[in-house]
Every structure is written in structure tokens, then in C-alpha cells.
Amino acid sequence: MKNHTNNNNTAHIAKKCSVESAEKIYRVNRWGDGYFNVGEHGSINVTPRYDQPNLSINLQEVVDEIAAEGIDFPVVIRFHDILRSQVERLNRTFRKTIEEADYEGRYLGVFPVKVNQMREVIEEIVRAGKRFDYGLEAGSKPELIAALAYNTNKNSLTILNGYKDEEYLKLALLGQKIHRNTIIVIEKFSELTSLIKLSKSLNIKPVIGLRVKMMVKGRGKWESSSGERAKFGLSIAEILNAIDLLEQEELKDTIKLLHFHIGSQLTDIRAIKEAIQESSLIYTQLVKQGVPLEYVDVGGGLAVDYDGSQSTNDSSCNYDMEEYIADIIYGFKQSCDLESVSHPHIVSESGRAITAHHSCVVTKIIGEIQPGGKSYNTRKKTGEHFIVTNIREIENSLSVDNFQESYNDVTQLKEQAMQAFKLSVLTLDELAKIETMYWRILKAIEKLSQKEEFIPEELKEISEILSSQYLANFSVFQSAADSWAIDQVLPIMPISRLNETPSKLCSLVDITCDSDGKIDKFIGEEAIAQHIPLHQLNDNEDYYIGIFLTGAYQDVMGDMHNLFGRLNEVHIVSYDDDPKDFYIEEVVKGSSVKNVLSTMQYTPEIMAQVVKKEIDKQIQRGKINPREGVNWIDFYENCLDGYTYLK
Numbered sequence: 001m002k003n004h005t006n007n008n009n010t011a012h013i014a015k016k017c018s019v020e021s022a023e024k025i026y027r028v029n030r031w032g033d034g035y036f037n038v039g040e041h042g043s044i045n046v047t048p049r050y051d052q053p054n055l056s057i058n059l060q061e062v063v064d065e066i067a068a069e070g071i072d073f074p075v076v077i078r079f080h081d082i083l084r085s086q087v088e089r090l091n092r093t094f095r096k097t098i099e100e101a102d103y104e105g106r107y108l109g110v111f112p113v114k115v116n117q118m119r120e121v122i123e124e125i126v127r128a129g130k131r132f133d134y135g136l137e138a139g140s141k142p143e144l145i146a147a148l149a150y151n152t153n154k155n156s157l158t159i160l161n162g163y164k165d166e167e168y169l170k171l172a173l174l175g176q177k178i179h180r181n182t183i184i185v186i187e188k189f190s191e192l193t194s195l196i197k198l199s200k201s202l203n204i205k206p207v208i209g210l211r212v213k214m215m216v217k218g219r220g221k222w223e224s225s226s227g228e229r230a231k232f233g234l235s236i237a238e239i240l241n242a243i244d245l246l247e248q249e250e251l252k253d254t255i256k257l258l259h260f261h262i263g264s265q266l267t268d269i270r271a272i273k274e275a276i277q278e279s280s281l282i283y284t285q286l287v288k289q290g291v292p293l294e295y296v297d298v299g300g301g302l303a304v305d306y307d308g309s310q311s312t313n314d315s316s317c318n319y320d321m322e323e324y325i326a327d328i329i330y331g332f333k334q335s336c337d338l339e340s341v342s343h344p345h346i347v348s349e350s351g352r353a354i355t356a357h358h359s360c361v362v363t364k365i366i367g368e369i370q371p372g373g374k375s376y377n378t379r380k381k382t383g384e385h386f387i388v389t390n391i392r393e394i395e396n397s398l399s400v401d402n403f404q405e406s407y408n409d410v411t412q413l414k415e416q417a418m419q420a421f422k423l424s425v426l427t428l429d430e431l432a433k434i435e436t437m438y439w440r441i442l443k444a445i446e447k448l449s450q451k452e453e454f455i456p457e458e459l460k461e462i463s464e465i466l467s468s469q470y471l472a473n474f475s476v477f478q479s480a481a482d483s484w485a486i487d488q489v490l491p492i493m494p495i496s497r498l499n500e501t502p503s504k505l506c507s508l509v510d511i512t513c514d515s516d517g518k519i520d521k522f523i524g525e526e527a528i529a530q531h532i533p534l535h536q537l538n539d540n541e542d543y544y545i546g547i548f549l550t551g552a553y554q555d556v557m558g559d560m561h562n563l564f565g566r567l568n569e570v571h572i573v574s575y576d577d578d579p580k581d582f583y584i585e586e587v588v589k590g591s592s593v594k595n596v597l598s599t600m601q602y603t604p605e606i607m608a609q610v611v612k613k614e615i616d617k618q619i620q621r622g623k624i625n626p627r628e629g630v631n632w633i634d635f636y637e638n639c640l641d642g643y644t645y646l647k
């Protein structure tokens with residue numbers, strides 16, 4: 001009996017240790033920001049409501065339910081509660097800070113539509129933001145058209161950025177007509193002249209914001225969003241000219257907002273502090289000159305700690321939401337108090353921070369590409385070349401005492417073999433034997449060296465050389481565009497088996513016919529790593545991996561490389577009364593082959609007819625029997641209707 005209890009205890013301790021080591025390998029708590037962690041059951045836990053920590057969803061159970069419903073992977077999983085939670089967190093934190101600081105203005109945030117334009121996302125954000133008068137920001141005509149239809153809360157703002165033609169400006173004035181608080185942010189001086197003309201001819205008074213080109217530069221990948229050479233915004237000279245012009249036109253009273261945006265993913269809090277200092281100086285001076293400003297829009301830039309390092313790495317940041325908000329509120333309060341100017345209402349346009357966490361891509365590993373591939377029969381033949389014989393001898397005599405020497409020898413012999421082959425001294429058969437033995441020896445050396453306490457530096461590269469590529473059923477270009485385009489690091493990890501030590505070092509390759517279609521930047525224990533530890537694939541067991549924090553930009557920036565289209569989507573809503581704490585609210589079908597072909601101007605119906613005609617021809621010639629022919633036609637048509645990814 002006593003023994004039994006003891007056993008249980010040790011089992012429990014072993015498991016617990018693994019959960020901790022899984023956390024160490026994948027850093028879930030750090031990038032998970034309270035929404036993701038490693039569960040005792042060895043799967044990822046999702047706690048989608050920051051105000052209800054007991055509500056916990058096992059991601060493996062979500063994946064099982066998706067599979068049981070017959071929905072094909074890869075799948076985008078959206079957690080609507082995480083979106084809600086982030087909207088609430090941002091607004092509550094602003095309100096709390098405003099109260100604590102005795103700040104006199106309000107917070108009236110807007111969500112920038114470009115970060116995730118999906119209707120369901122916009123609807124959820126508008127719904128969650130209603131009681132905070134949280135609005136939308138549009139940066140283009142189509143986004144404005146969406147905002148006019150969806151931002152129906154009369155008390156929230158609709159901020160209009162981006163370059164504007166007359167039609168865009170007219171749409172903005174339509175917003176004014178239907179009592180939306182649309183603020184037209186002037187990005188370029190010429191927009192002002194067309195706006196003045198248009199508003200006079202339509203007899204609608206606009207509300208104007210002026211975007212200032214700041215001197216401070218954001219740090220990180222988007223630092224060119226500000227500074228003298230920035231694409232958007234007015235220089236100080238242009239701001240003063242704009243004010244003069246509006247005064248002449250008797251429209252000075254329409255200038256209500258000062259706008260700046262120094263870049264996305266601001267990794268260093270110092271850039272934010274500097275931006276607040278600079279913008280608050282401009283604000284107080286303009287107000288003192290009699291410009292009737294009421295709002296300051298601090299733009300986007302609130303960063304997401306993708307790699308969990310809490311550093312100024314490009315994919316990280318050295319601050320959190322609380323600190324960001326405190327810097328804005330206290331910064332403006334101090335500058336305004338100093339100049340006896342009243343505190344402006346604060347607008348911010350955080351997009352990444354609102355949406356990144358709410359969606360992830362889950363896909364299956366469908367194969368492993370091992371260095372060396374399938375082994376070849378290496379049986380000795382009489383008269384074989386001495387290089388083959390020498391390598392065979394190395395393999396046969398390999399031991400703890402000579403593995404380092406063997407490594408040097410085998411590496412050299414392999415190079416010699418390549419030379420010999422080029423000189424037609426080695427046959428293909430001999431080369432195949434050498435390759436097979438080479439990889440076997442490397443694997444054996446790796447095993448032997450792992451038993452040693454000290455591993456010589458040059459043997460450490462063996463693990464890299466032997467690392468596998470796991471083939472994942474997805475397209476980097478569709479689902480993780482920034483990973484390909486700008487080396488963004490996204491958290492990637494297995495969904496389950498987290499209480500098992502991962503034994504393989506891997507990189508990931510996707511199913512596109514493009515050698516760029518791979519991911520080889522991962523969160524490492526210390527720095528960014530080229531490989532990620534994953535588990536050995538088991539026969540008859542699906543191995544799922546998740547790509548996390550894809551809700552900002554990645555969700556909507558994907559392209560049609562290789563005609564892999566949009567993914568199947570599953571919307572998860574948490575529900576306390578459910579035994580699993582969730583239900584699938586909606587399934588949105590991804591692109592069918594037909595859809596993607598049509599986008600590229602094909603007509604699938606005609607294509608089906610062409611193939612049918614060819615099959616009919618073969619039937620008439622007696623080459624295909626009629627029953628078989630009909631099956632082939634059905635098969636082609638079913639493929640047209642099917643999913644673009646691998647089955």
C-alpha cells in the first residue's frame with residue numbers, strides 16, 4: 001500500500017517537471033499574456049476571459065471536436081472571448097489610469113480596420129467596445145465603407161486616415177450627415193484644398209484632424225513611419241499653413257484633432273516616451289495659439305511580445321499595456337499642466353495588441369524529411385572502392401573512445417567520395433552506400449556523444465546536421481506572411497504531448513513548391529533559434545502544431561501562392577456551463593479549388609466540360625469503360641469543390 005502511494009507521487013512529480021520544462025522550451029506563459037499556458041494534461045490551456053481565470057479550454061479538445069465534425073485542417077481557430085477581453089483590457093486600463101491621474105479628458109479609442117478586416121472580428125470588436133464608446137479607424141475607401149456600416153455607436157469616433165481622393169472625402173462627409181463622429185485626418189496638404197471645396201459645395205462642415213510628421217523615430221521594423229522622410233503627415237510648416245488656410249476659409253473651428261503614428265510594433269518604451277513629449281509640446285503650443293483642438297490621437301504601435309523575451313528584439317517589447325497607457329496619460333497631463341492647457345481626450349489606434357492573441361492556425365504534421373532519406377543496402381561487394389571499405393570500417397569500429405576521431409574521418413571521406421564520383425572513379429551504387437553509411441555513422445556518433453558530460457564544440461553541429469524537417473500542411477505565404485516577408489517570429493509549438501520530452505530538433509516546411517516556404521526562426525530558450533524541439537511522430541497518431549498570435553495582419557495578408565486559398569475557420573465561444581467550457585459557434589468554410597480558380601479568372605464549369613469531353617472521347621474509342629469514365633468525371637468535379645490543402 002505504502003509503495004503504491006509512493007509510486008503515484010513520483011509519477012506526479014515527473015509529470016509536473018515536464019510541464020515546467022515544456023514552459024521553458026516554448027515560453028508559453030511569456031507570449032501567452034494570460035491567455036495561453038501549458039496544462040497539467042500535457043496540452044495547451046486557453047483561458048480566454050481575463051476576468052474569469054477558472055474558465056479554461058483544453059486546445060486538444062477543441063482540435064478533437066473540429067476533427068470529429070469533419071472539418072479539414074489546416075484551420076484558423078478564433079477565440080472571440082480573447083478579442084472581447086483585449087478590447088475591455090485596453091479600455092479599462094485607460095479609464096483606470098485616467099481616474100488615478102485625475103486626468104480631465106476621456107479615452108476614445110478606435111480599432112484600425114486594416115489589422116484584421118474580417119467581418120466577424122469587426123462585429124465582435126464593435127460589440128465589445130460599445131460601452132466604452134470604442135470606435136473604428138479606416139485607412140482606405142473600402143475600409144471607410146465598412147466602418148460606415150458597422151460603427152453604429154453614435155458616441156464613438158470614426159477616424160479616417162490614409163490618402164484620400166474626392167470620393168473618400170465625400171464618403172466621410174456622408175458619415176457626418178448620418179451623425180457619425182467622423183474625423184478626417186489630413187495626411188497630405190492637397191487633401192485639405194479638396195476637402196474645403198467639397199464641404200462648401202455640399203454645405204457640410206467637416207471635423208478635421210492634422211497628422212504631424214514627428215521627429216522622433218519609432219524603433220524596430222517600422223521606424224520609417226515617422227521622421228522627415230515619412231510617407232504620411234504634415235511638417236510643422238505645413239501644419240501652420242493648414243491652420244492659416246482654414247482660418248481664411250472660416251473653418252478654423254473644425255480643427256479638432258492632432259494625430260501622429262510613429263510606427264507599428266514599437267519595441268522600445270523610450271520611443272513612446274519621446275513621442276509623447278514631442279506631441280504634447282506641439283499640442284500645447286497650438287492650443288495656446290487658439291487652435292480649438294480637443295483630441296490627441298497617439299496612433300498605433302503598442303507592441304506584442306511574440307517571442308516572450310520582454311526585450312527590444314524586433315518581435316518583442318520591453319514594456320506592457322499598463323506602462324504604455326501610463327506614459328501617455330501622465331505624459332500629457334504633465335505637459336498640459338505645465339502650460340495651463342486643458343487635457344485633451346486621448347484617442348489611440350492599437351490594432352496588433354487587440355487582435356494578435358485571438359487567433360491561431362492549427363495544422364497537422366504530415367511527414368518528416370530526414371537527412372539522407374531512406375537507407376540503401378550497404379552489403380559488401382568484392383572489388384568495391386577503398387573509400388566504401390574505409391567508411392564501413394569506421395562504422396564497424398565506432399565506440400565511445402573514438403567517436404570524435406571517427407567524425408573527422410568520415411567527414412573527410414565523404415568529401416573525397418564526392419571528388420571521386422566527379423572523376424568517374426565511383427559508381428552510383430557505391431555513392432549510395434557511402435551516403436547511407438555516412439548518415440548512420442552521424443546518428444550513432446550523436447547518440448554516443450549525448451552520453452558524455454562534455455561535448456566537443458565541433459560535435460555540437462551534428463545535431464543541426466541531423467535535424468529533421470517536419471512537413472506541415474499549410475502555406476507560409478497564406479498563414480504567416482510576416483514570417484516570410486520580414487522575419488517576424490511567431491510562437492509555434494505542438495498542441496499536445498507537452499508532458500513528454502520532445503526528442504527531435506526540427507524546422508518546418510510547408511506544402512508550397514517554393515524553397516522559401518519554410519519556417520526556421522523559432523523562440524529558443526535564450527535567443528532566436530533555427531530549430532524547434534518537437535516530438536517523434538508516431539504511426540496512427542495525428543501530431544498537431546499551432547502557429548500562435550496570428551490574429552493581427554497574418555490573418556488577412558495571405559496571398560494565393562500555389563493557389564492555396566483561405567483556411568477553414570472555427571469560431572470558439574467560451575461557455576461555463578459546458579463540460580468542456582466551450583462550443584463551436586460558427587464554421588466558415590475556407591476556399592475551395594473552384595473559388596481560387598475563379599479568382600484567377602478561370603471558369604471551373606468550362607474546365608469540367610473540357611475534361612468530360614476528353615473522357616467521353618476515350619469512352620467512345622473503347623479505351624475507358626463507361627462506368628469508370630463517369631467515376632473519373634465525378635472525381636474531377638469533386639476535386640473542384642474540395643479544399644485546396646492536402647487531405
Ligand SMILES: *Cc1c(COP(=O)(O)O)cnc(C)c1O
Binds near residue numbers: 161302
Ligand atoms: C497600421 C496603423 C495602425 C495600427 O498599428 P498597430 O501597431 O497595429 O497598433 C494605427 N494607425 C495607423 C495610422 C496605422 O497606419
